[in-house]
Amino acid sequence: MTLQLNWSRAGTLLQRLGSVIGLALLFIVLSIMSPDFLTTGNLLTVLRQVSINALIAFGMTFVILAGGIDLSVGAILALTGAVTAGLMAAGHGLVLSAGAGLLLGLVLGMVNGALVSWGKVAPFIATLGTMTLLRGVTLSYTQGSPIPVTNSGFALLGGGYVANLIPLPVIWMFVAFVLCGFLLRGTVFGRHVVAIGGNEEAARLSGVRLSPMKLAIYGLSGLLSAFAGIVLTSRLYSAQATAGAGYELDAIAAVVLGGTSLSGGRGWLFGTLVGALLIGFLNNGLNLLGVSSFYQQVVKGIVILIAVLLDRRQ
Amino acid sequence: MTLQLNWSRAGTLLQRLGSVIGLALLFIVLSIMSPDFLTTGNLLTVLRQVSINALIAFGMTFVILAGGIDLSVGAILALTGAVTAGLMAAGHGLVLSAGAGLLLGLVLGMVNGALVSWGKVAPFIATLGTMTLLRGVTLSYTQGSPIPVTNSGFALLGGGYVANLIPLPVIWMFVAFVLCGFLLRGTVFGRHVVAIGGNEEAARLSGVRLSPMKLAIYGLSGLLSAFAGIVLTSRLYSAQATAGAGYELDAIAAVVLGGTSLSGGRGWLFGTLVGALLIGFLNNGLNLLGVSSFYQQVVKGIVILIAVLLDRRQ
Amino acid sequence: PGESAPAAAATAGGAAPSGTPVVGLALSTQNNPFFVELKDGAQKAAKDAGVQLVVVDAQDDPARQISSVEDLIQKRVSVILLNPTDSSALAGAVQSAQRANIPVVTLDRGVDGAEVASHIASDNVAGGKMAADYLAKALGGKGNIIELQGVAGTSAARERGKGFDDEIATTGMKVVAQQPANFDRAQGLSVSENLLQANSDVQAIFAQNDEMALGAVQALAGKNKKVLVVGFDGTPDGKAAVQSGEMAATVAQQPEEIGKLGVETAKKLIDKQPVEKSIAVPLKLLTKE
Amino acid sequence: MNAPLVRMQDIHKAFGPVKVLEGVAFELLPGEVHALMGENGAGKSTLMKILTGIYAPDSGTIEVDGKPASITTPADAEKYGIAIIHQELNLIPALSIADNLFLGREIQRFGLLDHRAMTKRAMEWLARVGMERLDPGTLIERLSVGQQQMVEIARALGQNARVLIMDEPTAALTEHETNTLFKLIRDLRAQGTGIVYVSHRMEEIFALCDRISVLRDGHFVGTRPVPGLAFDEVVKMMVGRTLDARFPTRTPNIREVRLKVEHVTGGMVKDVSFDLHSGEVLGVAGLLGAGRTELARLLFGLDKLSEGTVTLDGKVVTPKSPNEAIHSGFGFVTEDRKAQGLVLDMSLRENVSLPRVPARAGLVDRPGEKKQTRGLIDALKIRTRDMELDVRALSGGNQQKVVLAKWLALKPRVLILDEPTRGVDVGGKAEIYHIINQLAEQGVAILMISSELPEVLAMSDRILVMHEGRATALLEAHGVTQEAVMTAATGGK
Ligand SMILES: Nc1ncnc2c1ncn2[C@@H]1O[C@H](COP(=O)(O)OP(=O)(O)OP(=O)(O)O)[C@@H](O)[C@H]1O
Ligand SMILES: Nc1ncnc2c1ncn2[C@@H]1O[C@H](COP(=O)(O)OP(=O)(O)OP(=O)(O)O)[C@@H](O)[C@H]1O
């Protein structure tokens, strides 16, 4: 019985390490194939590129762990970015504008949570609906044109550096990782997220309050998407009405590549970080190697499939 | 006990009728608001517009009923369309080219099925992988340029009329509807699809062979996507490398709006047809009413949400 | 290709019940300020000309565009202004309109395989050539260039690429890398970053529109190397970047003018006046001075 | 005795137009074990779910300690000191034992989970129910159904409730764990805890309970003290009539060897051999996790056999998949009807014909299917008037009969039954026994795994006893005692 237990632990660990090993392999291959790959500059560049997807994917990890899915992350990113830029353009300060953007993201996420819990709508379709709706709202709000940012302090948020070397978005990413990891493993909230994903009915009968939990979970996803939206807006010096199109799939891919089960209840945040890095390094590597963009997608598809085939649970 | 039985049946019927009632309401509202709506010409136009989505959504209904999902439909549509057009451009005949396209769709679908059954990859991520891969293959194959179609017989497939009135794609749609409906309700195959979606383990223990079934289910989805791709190519007089982007979401929306449960095991094909019509009439109506395209998305998002809120099971 | 006639033909030159003629504008997408300007130009002109303008948006999907053109036919508009998502896919839609006796005017991009009443656009091949000529002059005919391409499969990307690449081939300059960034600013940023990592010896970046060029500008920020960025379109953001020196130049189109000319042409068609088969809207290379 | 701990009065509950409870009363005293009895679907679980805040009653009152109580959520129930072990397992498979034990009432320090304290406490709780061998870090999904049931019990006990409701706690347990549980219950009773005990195992009721309340079709029939109460009287209260016999007698007609199992090994099953004859019922007994279910899974091709051969009617079959097993003549009534036996959202008709849909060339033969289903509904006395009803809406006992019906339709040569009467009421059990006998008479070879010893003893011709994956004894059922079986089951000689 004791043996069985250890074996089961080891099995899980091995499966989990699948993505880490994949990342390591990719890293080695790219280092050998491209002389430009293994430079501080390039690695930091990739980390910065990855940060947006990682921030969204951290929130997505909670949602997927709880057995849901959030297709509206890209749309929330676009709208909150636009609102933040719009407020600044209207003369409001950085703190108020960014704060309003974050709050909006939280609220929109909670609307998703309300649709899923009180409305009893399947998460896929609920967030598909809000995604469509919010994309329309963003287009109406921006009238299709980018909103330029002039506040130079705001531009630092996504474009600044620490110690003249490490891009600020990389710092945000790691701070978010530590906080979210802690939330997931160290708190009752995190425990209940996993419980809901594992067996919603059992969690309910054990006294887990599903509706507030779902509001919080989707709210967290909305909040992190909004934060990503603000960082992206800052990096681009402008808010784009169509920003974040397709980001939901990238985020889901990162989560799943990291070994979190799409049916909920099983997963880890570190895997999501690894998954996001895997995608980022792959994109970067293919560009460095000068692979034709047509073939890049082919390679990416194959890598996704190989990674999940290696990582699958039997 | 007896009462309960009748009640549960009635409940299901009422829920199912949700989408039908929704469609009827939309129909009435549009007839009143736009003088151009209720004309034979317009109704046939909408039916023709809907046919592509409906064909894909019929296949998607089987996949979703069996508890899966297929994100690769749009990519399969694009690739099979391109290959069909490419073969014709290379001088092959209509039948051979279209046949090859259909076969390719079937095989690609079966690859999805193999990944899901033998590969034990979650359907969402398996088809996300093939979607990415196939998009890349299509871009490489077409080198990003559309492939024009010159065969005038082929152009009839999507552009022709029966009795000088009913567009051929509408005929395809209804033929596919009848065949698929029969497959689902009248055959052992259909029975097993629903059983797998309802309880995969119980189905397996009852002797249902999961792997061949999944190959067939995803193969059917691929086949119908290919057929849609061929019809679309014919309508566009050319195969577009980027055709079908986002069609997976439209098809899923049609299936779910029609009352089929995303978690599998519950649903009907007629609902999917109604769902597709709902989306089609909404698009058409918003255009006829001259609603600003920015707000169209807002309206569509709201309609999706209202429809699923009405249609949900408690 | 023969599409037999649908019975449901609309009455020619139909009009809104109120008596004001209705013109349909089928846009490829509004996800780009370029088309928003085009639409603005058309709307202003419509007000002046006393016509009602109905705008439909295809979100860059040709199938969706066919549907919206069909919807305009059903609405019995008098003229359809078509900004095709792709040059090769809309011939059938154009023919349907003509069968319903609705003249079609193409804007910004043409339609292959169908006659239209008029075609109003910039010459994208020429525009690509202008960008190449500018760089040849600025770099003295020598240097390495990165090219950011638009959405693969769109005529704008194809034609600009062709104009640019063909002209570059006649000089001593070299396109060392080309990747699509899908006319998108965020993608312009990350693709540029990656390409710059791989190609350290680069003197210029040509982006097939301003959005991507602005992304490239961000990628260059903080690098103390001089790389000339040339964009295309002349959007407000693009022009501002040229003024501030962040971008070296942009091949400015006049989207508002395209939209305005479209509506004016439509009005002429309604009034049964003759129109020009092809109207070239001038391109202008904008640089700092 | 003092005032009642709990008093429920005039409880009404309907789901849609279906009246499930009509004016039910129930009273629980401190320090008593109170049996709640009734046929499948009588409303027992519903009543207890109302008491624990899972369902809201349509009307009626609940008093705790003589004061009106408002219990609308599971958390309310906990506040009043009411704990429940549900009829269905309610655990999170991917979380550890400790995580599950503390779900909803985690121990925290400074707002953070205190893992160490929870692990320590979990070990105490497990030891209390005799499961000290389990590591609190083990994932629930690694446990057998019975072990999971013990975790549920440990969790409920950990709440130190004054009212403890157990809805069929022993349905998945064997004698050994049942005895452990009874000892715990008696201790709690001595401390003044009130216990509601729901079970279809009559022996347990008489061995354990002080009073008994009976429901029939949603109506309250009455409450009686157990001492002096006759078995037949309880049955009469439940069913409205007396039962002919609990275990119908059968004249065994054992014929040639049908199934030959030789040195079968795989998973935790080690080197099991036995013969099973046409017309024979071979009972399989063993403790929790002895490997009985695993043996059945191996025979049915669900798990991979690492060694050994299986011969059916002289032909080596050794199934590699359920599909193959079915084709060679096996049927398998699984232990967990919800997870493995039924497609809950399909109709009774569709479930029954799932292993083989009556069809011609792939096209479903609807009339044939209906006829077949009608016949099975009659043969098994399944209580439903419409075969189109989703099986989800049937009571547990009737669902169990549907699982049986599935396999009867196939006419298997070897039928494996894993806990065939779990959760089935006395009447239903008798009917199932009757069917088993009929099948045996028709020459079907039956392998019957059961944790209910009286059932094994009464129904089997021979008994295979398993211990830690091995067959430790093969006994002639005639004249064998419970003690002999238990000795073999615990590995003793
Ligand atoms: N959520 C529900 N919706 C509709 N009907 C229900 C629901 N829950 C229970 N029922 C019905 O209520 C009746 C009583 O069910 P309940 O589970 O209380 O019976 P029980 O006495 O516990 O039976 P068993 O001995 O089989 O466990 C049954 O007919 C059942 O089908
Ligand atoms: N999926 C699994 N993975 C690992 N071990 C398992 C699994 N399922 C069961 N086991 C272990 O195998 C052993 C045998 O379980 P099995 O279900 O065959 O026992 P059983 O005799 O039928 O008892 P029960 O009455 O508990 O069903 C148990 O110790 C259990 O912990």
Ligand SMILES: O[C@@H]1[C@H](O)[C@H](O)CO[C@H]1O
């Ligand atoms: O001319 C336009 C613009 O350059 C735009 O940026 C992309 O599409 C082209 O058709």
Ligand SMILES: [Mg+2]
């Ligand atoms: Mg019950």
Ligand SMILES: [Mg+2]
């Ligand atoms: Mg068992």
